[in-house]
Amino acid sequence: MGDFRNLFRITCRAGLLSIGILLLSACHSEPPWATKNITGLMPTLEFTLTEANRNKIVHAQDYRGEILLMYFGYTHCPDVCPLTLSRLKSALAKLGDAAQQVRVLFVSVDPGRDSIEDLKRYTEYFGPEVLGLRGDQTALRELTKKYRVTYGYNKPNANGDYDVSHSSAVYVFDRKGEARLLIRPTDAVASISIDLKRLLTEGIPVASQSKQ
Amino acid sequence: MSSLLTYLSPWEFSPTVLIACIVSSWLFIRGMRQRRRDGLRTGFWRSLSFFLGLILIYAVMQTYVDYLSQHMFWVHRLQHLILHHLAPFFIALAYPHAVLGSGIPLRWRQKVLLPLWNSWPIRTGYGFLQNPIVAPTLFVGLIYFWLLPGLHFDAMLSTTLYKIMNWSMLLDGLLFWWLMLDNRMPNESVTLRHSIRIFILFAAMIAQILIGAHITLSKTVLYDVYSVCGRAWPISPLTDQEIGGLTTWIPAAMMSVLGILLVIRLWMKHSTAQYILDTEQGKEK
Structure with missing residues (x-):
């Protein structure tokens, strides 16, 4: 007892x-975020890849001070990738001038087929704020493993075409390169722009914030 | 050859898992030798059971299985079935306490381990965890807890949460199955009554059937993190969820049934031993 x-x-x-x-x-x-809040769950952004648009080796540190939207896709992707990029584009359109402080990083998980020229042409189609990044399998595995995403290739058909399984999420990093939000395919464009607006007001000196 | 190496090498190397496995194997082997010198036999099946449990733990935590567990719901459920049920079951079945105890150098046992074991924080903590109400609540509660969709999402993104999840499942599994399968005689040590053990195993079985059936029969995707982060190979999300649900449902419930059978066997053995003991004492009087 x-x-x-x-x-x-x-x-x-x-x-x-x-x-x-x-x-x-x-x-x-x-107050809660409209998309998935992942603050504190994942490591700070680090990578060394080739930026297709300038054909230049870049590091994550080069983009500090900007809001980054990172997406893992490939240019032969039939549906999910173009759809995601156009959703991001619509969300950015609602931000006005502030959209210039946002960059979309399209990381190719199919470097075997996506040449620098392909990536450049593909991303430029979606707008100047979309940048294509390319790296070898080692660099790619290191980056995807860090954000716990994966990708895989199906067997090629008679024409040599093959499907690529990849992540459907967009990782949002703040000006310091910290992982803050995860945009899922189910998130509305309005939710994305609300959260990006809120993230844009963070980390700006008070003086310049009052000017805006 | 290189592909075999990929399958066998850890996805995320953990020194803690490696050291824990090496130290416990070393203690067990040392214990077996010490016991042989003392004229005690450990037995082939007992050592096999112990090492099988250990190998299973290492395999699901430190090989390609770990990668698959992060990117496929049903492999994740299989990983937890092994960490929380199968491997601890095999280890508890080997009744390793006596062998491991003999494996620890005598001075260590007397100077460090026994005082530590008898200290009040350890005693109270262990007593609390192995309480007949707390232990099954924790055992079933952890399964439900880590399967809360919001938390499950975070655990699959954060390396730290993921490690806490897997370790909590393993440690709780070891505590629970040891409490259930403890073979010491009731007069030898304070152990849980056989009838209570059977009741706990039955209750745990019902609770696991409920959550397993809920996941299997769900028509919507409950855990979207695997779609968000990409699956290891293309498979429909609902198929993945159904296989995962069935893994949580059927084999987990079967482990409870197996546990109940073993407790009944133990009960019979103990009452026979007690009867013999009583009649011998009666003769002496």
Whole structure:
């Protein structure tokens, strides 16, 4: 019987403690984001890849100070990739001039077929803020593993065409290169632009913020 | 050859898993030798059971299986079935406490381990975790907890959360199955009554059938993280979810049935031993 009384006391204490923690965290929590908040879950952005549009080797640090939308796709992709890019484009259109501080990084997971020229032509079609990035399998695996995404190739058909399985998510990084949001295929364009607007107001010096 | 190496090498190398596996194998082998010197036999099946459990743990945590578990729901469910059920079951079935104990150098056992084991924080903590209400709640609760869709999504994105998830499943599995299969005589050590063990295993089985059936029969995709991050190979999300649900449902429930059968066997063995003990004491009187 003593066992049960003890257990009851412990359970009560644990219950009270967890309610307290919940209340405290509720007081401090900021309003929820419209897309998936992944702050603190993933490492800071690091990579060394070739930017197709300038045909130049770039590092993640080169883009610090800008909001980055990173997507893993390939130019032969029949549906998901063009659809995602056009959704991002519509969301960016709602931002006005602030869209200049946002970059879409289209990382090719099919470097075997996507040449620098292909990537350049493909991304430029979607607008100047879309950049194509290309790297070898080692660099690609390192980057995708870090963000816990994967990709794979199906067997080629008679024409040598093959499907590529890849992630459908867009990773959003803030000006410091921290992973902040994950845009899923189910997220509405309006949700994306609301969150990007909010992220754009972060990390700007107060003086320049009042000027805007 | 290179592909075999890819399958056998860890996706994310963990020194903790490697060291834990090496140290426990070393202690077990040392313990077996020490016992042989003392004239005690450990037995082939007992050591096989222990090492099979250990190999299973290493295989699902430190080979290509770990990569697949991150990118395929049903492989993830299989990984947890092994971490939470099968491997701890085999290890508990080997009753390794005596062998591992003999493997630890005597001075260490006396100077460090025993005082630590008898210290009140460890005693209270262990007593709390192995309480007949807390243990099954924790065992089933952890399955439900890590399958909460929101949390599951985060656990599959964050390396830290992912590690906490897998370790909590493994450690809880070891505690639970040891509590269920503990073969010491009731007069030898304070163990859980056989009838209570059977009741716990039955309740755990029902709870696991419920969540397994819920996932299998769901017509919508409950865990979209695998679509978001990309699957290891192309497979329909609902098929993946159905196989994963069935893995959580059938084999997990079967483990409870197997557990109940083993407890019944243990019960019979213990009561026979107790009967013999009682009649011998009666003769002496």
